Amino acid sequence: MKIATYNVNGVNGRLPVLLRWLNEAAPDVVCLQELKAPQENFPEKAILDAGYTALWHGQKSWNGVAILSRIGDIQEVRRALPGDPEDIHSRYIEALVGGITIGCLYLPNGNPAPGPKFDYKLRWFERLTLHAAALFATGAPVVLTGDYNVMPTELDVYKPERWVDDALFRPETRLAFKTLVEQGWTDAIRKLYPNEVIYTFWDYFRNAYSRNAGLRIDHFLLSPHVNDRLVAAGVDRHVRGWEKSSDHAPVWITLADK
DNA sequence: ATGCCGTGGAAACCACGA
Numbered sequence: 001m002k003i004a005t006y007n008v009n010g011v012n013g014r015l016p017v018l019l020r021w022l023n024e025a026a027p028d029v030v031c032l033q034e035l036k037a038p039q040e041n042f043p044e045k046a047i048l049d050a051g052y053t054a055l056w057h058g059q060k061s062w063n064g065v066a067i068l069s070r071i072g073d074i075q076e077v078r079r080a081l082p083g084d085p086e087d088i089h090s091r092y093i094e095a096l097v098g099g100i101t102i103g104c105l106y107l108p109n110g111n112p113a114p115g116p117k118f119d120y121k122l123r124w125f126e127r128l129t130l131h132a133a134a135l136f137a138t139g140a141p142v143v144l145t146g147d148y149n150v151m152p153t154e155l156d157v158y159k160p161e162r163w164v165d166d167a168l169f170r171p172e173t174r175l176a177f178k179t180l181v182e183q184g185w186t187d188a189i190r191k192l193y194p195n196e197v198i199y200t201f202w203d204y205f206r207n208a209y210s211r212n213a214g215l216r217i218d219h220f221l222l223s224p225h226v227n228d229r230l231v232a233a234g235v236d237r238h239v240r241g242w243e244k245s246s247d248h249a250p251v252w253i254t255l256a257d258k
Numbered sequence: 259a260t261g262c263c264g265t266g267g268a269a270a271c272c273a274c275g276a
Contacts, residue, residue, distance in 0.1 A: 009275085010265050034275085036266060061266055062274070109276060149276075162259075168276060203276070204263040215276075247264080247276080 001098060001255045003029045005145040005218055007248035011035040014246055015043055021239050022050050027252060028071045029097050031104035033147045035064025042066065059090035065104045069097050077101065083127040100226060101135060105146035110167030118167050125176040136183050142223040144185070147248065149217055150177045155197065156216035168217060186227040188220035188253045200235055201248045209240050218251045229255040
């Protein structure tokens with residue numbers, strides 16, 4: 001079973017690239033972020049024609065998350081994090097797919113920091129951490145994946161010294177990620193590649209991709225039962241080099257059949 | 259050191275992203 005995450009940065013503008021990658025990579029389950037489309041403008045027909053059923057939570061202009069499956073039903077569990085009914089951003093959707101609970105998330109960017117956007121990021125992180133603890137406590141197989149907007153360590157940034165005051169790398173942000181992981185989750189890429197420079201995002205400008213000036217901010221956190229099945233993980237880095245690509249590349253894991 | 263680029267929506271600029 002292959003599960004992937006991809007921040008598409010506009011699902012309609014990105015549709016040709018998304019379909020090309022789906023056809024090439026053939027993931028069984030896909031989490032998408034930054035749809036940037038209202039609920040009624042999700043390209044459901046094109047996704048269905050590509051062989052995937054879809055569950056999505058759209059929002060006009062910004063945010064938006066989706067889960068795609070080509071291995072059967074997507075049973076929706078929730079389409080928001082608990083803890084703040086005032087939060088109207090579409091940043092989380094959770095479903096049961098193929099016997100695994102999939103949490104698809106788009107954590108707030110948080111810049112500029114400090115400030116209200118950074119406060120929102122940290123509050124959102126706390127809500128995610130509380131919800132993750134509840135999921136973990138069930139003992140069920142869970143995958144929490146998406147754009148975390150966090151570089152967990154200096155290894156995950158091309159020039160760490162330039163990012164120390166940024167909302168994606170500030171000590172509070174890194175501590176929040178560490179606190180979440182230490183509930184018992186496994187960072188799939190770092191388990192398999194503990195010391196390699198691996199990025200999932202490259203800026204559109206300053207030739208960031210060709211200079212490999214990247215960040216690792218899209219992550220897979222696995223509960224113990226899923227971790228036991230982990231056989232491979234990677235980044236489809238070349239997709240970032242395609243025409244009209246997102247600034248993120250797809251990230252994926254492969255799990256052994258039960 | 260920096261939205262220099264890209265997207266969406268509204269309006270021919272602006273908000274937002276990382």
